[in-house]
Structure formats: C-alpha cells, structure tokens
Amino acid sequence: MIAQYQDSAEKPGALKGRGTRLETLDLIRGITLVSMILYHGMWDFLYLSETGASMTALRTWYEGPGGHLWQQSICRTFILLSGFCVPFSRRIICRGLEVSAGGIAVSAVTILAMYEERVIFGVLTFLGAAMLVTGAAGLYLPPSARREKDTGPGRGRPAACLAVCLLLFHVTRWINLGYLRLGASVLLDLPSVLYTFGSGKLPGYLLTGLGFPMTGFFSTDYFSFMPWIFLFLAGLFLNRLLLEDRRRPDKRRAEECAEDVGRGKDPAGHAFFHLQAPVLNLIGRHSLPVYLIHQPVLYLLTVIFF
Numbered sequence: 001m002i003a004q005y006q007d008s009a010e011k012p013g014a015l016k017g018r019g020t021r022l023e024t025l026d027l028i029r030g031i032t033l034v035s036m037i038l039y040h041g042m043w044d045f046l047y048l049s050e051t052g053a054s055m056t057a058l059r060t061w062y063e064g065p066g067g068h069l070w071q072q073s074i075c076r077t078f079i080l081l082s083g084f085c086v087p088f089s090r091r092i093i094c095r096g097l098e099v100s101a102g103g104i105a106v107s108a109v110t111i112l113a114m115y116e117e118r119v120i121f122g123v124l125t126f127l128g129a130a131m132l133v134t135g136a137a138g139l140y141l142p143p144s145a146r147r148e149k150d151t152g153p154g155r156g157r158p159a160a161c162l163a164v165c166l167l168l169f170h171v172t173r174w175i176n177l178g179y180l181r182l183g184a185s186v187l188l189d190l191p192s193v194l195y196t197f198g199s200g201k202l203p204g205y206l207l208t209g210l211g212f213p214m215t216g217f218f219s220t221d222y223f224s225f226m227p228w229i230f231l232f233l234a235g236l237f238l239n240r241l242l243l244e245d246r247r248r249p250d251k252r253r254a255e256e257c258a259e260d261v262g263r264g265k266d267p268a269g270h271a272f273f274h275l276q277a278p279v280l281n282l283i284g285r286h287s288l289p290v291y292l293i294h295q296p297v298l299y300l301l302t303v304i305f306f
Contacts, residue, residue, distance in 0.1 A: 022088075022273045022274065023273070023274050023275060023276045023281055024272060024273045024274060024275045025081065025084070025085060025273075025284070026280075026281040026284035026285050027275050027276060027277055027280050027281050027284060028077065028081060028284070029078075029081060029283075029284035029287050030277070030279070030280030030281055030282070030283040030284030030285075031280055031284075032074055032077045032078055032081070033283050033284065033287060033290055033291070033294075034280070034283065035070070035073070035074050036074045036078075036291075036294075037294050037298070039067075039070055039071060039074060040294065040295055040298055041298050041301075041302075042058075042062060043062075044295075044298050044299055044301075044302040045302060045306060046058065046059050046062060048299070048302050048303075048306075049302050049306035050306070051306045052306065075123060075223070076231060078123065078127075079123075079126075079127070079130075079223075079228055079231045079232050079235070080231055080232070080234060080235040080238070081235060082127050082130070082131075082232060082235065083130070083134075083231070083232035083233055083234060083235025083236040083238075083239075084235035084236065084238055084239045085235075085239075086131065086134055086235075086236050086239070087236065087239050087240070087243075092131050092134065092135040093131075093132060093135045093136070095131055096128050096129070096130075096131030096132035096134075096135060097128065097132070098128075098288070099124055099127050099128035099131060099288065100124070100125065100128025100129065100132065101128070102124045102128070102288055102291070102292055103122055103123075103124030103125030103126075103127075103128050104125070105292070106119050106122055106124060106125075106292070107119055107120055107121075107122065107125065110220075117220050118218070118219060118220065119219055119220055119221040120208075120217075120218075120219040120222070121208065121209050121219060121222055121223060121224060122219065122221035122222070122223060123221060123223045124291065125209075125223070126223035126224070126225065126228055127232075129209075129225060130225075130228070130229055130232045133229070134232075134233070134236065139233070139236065158237045158238075158240035158241040159237075159241055161233075161237040161240075162234055162237040162238055162241055165230045165231070165233045165234040165237060166230070166231075166234050168227070168230040169227050169228075169230035169231045169234065171227075172211070172226050172227035172230065173227050174187075175190070175211045175212070175224070175226050175227055176211060176212075176213055176222070176224060178190055178192070178195060190212070194207060194212040195207070195212050195213065195214060195215065196214065196215055197214075198214070199214040199215045199216065200214070200216070204217075208224070209224060209225060210224060210225050210226060211224035211225055211226035211227065212224075
C-alpha cells in the first residue's frame with residue numbers, strides 16, 4: 001500500500017524532473033476509498049436507519065447485481081493495487097504486521113460492539129496475511145537485495161506469471177461456495193469435509209481463513225486467502241511487467257535506464273503515473289487510517305441524521 005520508490009536517488013534510472021512517488025497510484029486509491037465510503041454509507045443508511053429501511057427499491061438494487069458490481073469494483077481495485085505496490089516497500093513484513101493489526105482491531109471492535117454485524121477475516125486481515133506470505137516466501141525482495149542473475153519465483157517471466165495468477169483467480173473465485181470453475185459450464189465440486197472439519201474450533205477457523213468457510217460462519221466482510229491471493233499476486237507481477245526492468249542492478253541495464261530517462265522513455269516517468277487531484281491523492285496516501293475510522297464516523301452520522 002506504499003506507492004513510492006525506495007532510495008530512488010541512488011538507483012539506476014531514478015526519475016528526473018518528477019518526484020519519486022507515483023502519484024497516480026495514490027489517486028486511484030483515493031477514488032476507490034471514496035467509492036468504498038459511499039458504499040458503506042449506503043449500507044449503514046439502508047440497514048441501520050428507519051428511513052433507509054423503508055426505501056425498498058433502493059435496497060433491492062443494493063442487494064442485487066448493481067450493488068454487487070459496485071462492491072466488487074472496490075475490493076478488486078484495492079487488492080490488485082496493493083499487490084502492485086508491494087515492490088515499492090522497504091519493509092513488507094512490518095507493513096504486513098501493521099495491516100494485520102488493523103484487521104484484528106476491526107474484528108475485535110465489531111465482535112464486542114456490534115456482534116450481529118461482525119467482521120471476521122475482513123479485507124485488512126487478508127491484505128496483512130498476503131503481505132506477510134509474499135515477504136516470507138521470497139516472492140518479494142527489495143531492489144537492493146536482488147542479484148544480477150536473479151532466478152527467484154516469477155522473475156524474468158512476469159507476463160506468464162500474471163496470466164497464471166489471473167487464471168487461478170478465475171478458477172478459484174467460487175471456492176467459498178464449494179466448487180471451482182474450470183470453464184463456462186464445467187464445475188468441480190470440492191470435498192465437503194473441507195467445509196465441515198473442525199467447525200467452531202481452531203481447525204475450522206483456519207480452513208475458513210484459507211477459503212473453506214465452516215458451517216455456521218458469518219461475516220459482513222469476508223476475504224479469504226483464496227481466491228484473493230491470486231489477484232494480489234497478479235498486481236505484483238503487473239508491476240514487474242511494467243516497471244521491473246528499470247530496477248535491475250546490472251551496470252548495462254543501469255546505463256540503458258539512464259538513457260531511457262533522458263529520452264523520456266522510462267515507463268515510471270510517463271505522465272500517466274503522475275496524475276494528481278490534491279484531495280483524492282491525500283486520501284490515497286493515508287488509506288489505512290481512513291479505512292479504520294470511516295465506518296465509526298458513518299455509523300455516528302447515520303444515528304444522528306437518520
């Protein structure tokens with residue numbers, strides 16, 4: 001969730017004439033956060049107020065395909081963008097712990113204060129876990145730690161890895177419902193034991209977090225490790241496909257990067273990566289605190305005005 005190059009002044013091909021931050025990533029995140037706030041605000045209005053409860057037509061739309069597409073546009077953008085920003089972080093493990101702590105805090109508050117609307121394995125819990133696994137598995141390494149002939153996972157073939165991740169995301173998209181989709185009409189049912197083993201106990205919660213919700217599980221915000229890890233990794237490999245080559249540390253590539261910057265051919269130096277709308281960029285730069293405080297504020301406003 002950090003849209004910034006590390007130590008860019010010392011790196012080959014560092015941006016010249018622009019800041020090292022890719023402001024467009026902040027802008028996209030800011031737009032998505034505003035969309036999320038509006039989506040959650042409508043949820044609070046429809047389900048927590050008498051005025052909203054009486055608006056049957058609006059509630060029908062919200063619970064139907066229109067509301068679903070709105071919700072999916074938000075979560076998919078967040079997760080893909082979070083994966084895209086992983087290579088920019090110098091402390092992915094620490095960042096993963098911070099986001100995980102935010103997820104635990106959200107779960108604790110909702111369980112204690114509003115149990116009927118509890119959040120277990122929400123989006124922050126997933127993002128924290130994805131960052132931790134990505135860092136621990138070596139799928140991410142800081143540019144300064146990469147070797148000239150790096151043969152780590154996915155390096156040198158980002159386009160193929162991106163395609164595989166998107167395919168796996170599509171195949172496992174329905175794993176929470178008990179099956180995989182192998183084609184337009186080809187479904188593969190998963191063993192029912194995955195969804196019943198250890199229900200109500202630690203094994204059941206572990207399987208639920210992985211993607212196999214146990215019997216009786218309920219959460220108003222549920223993002224299991226699968227299928228969403230594949231979309232997260234797709235973002236990471238998309239970053240490598242677009243920007244990785246400029247960060248290779250070998251001397252020849254360093255010279256090529258410097259020439260690309262001078263000719264205006266460096267991808268990260270393109271104006272597209274530096275779009276700004278001050279308020280939205282500001283919101284995007286502080287996504288975690290905005291996420292943590294927006295729902296209590298919305299709840300309070302709903303109680304006061306509706």
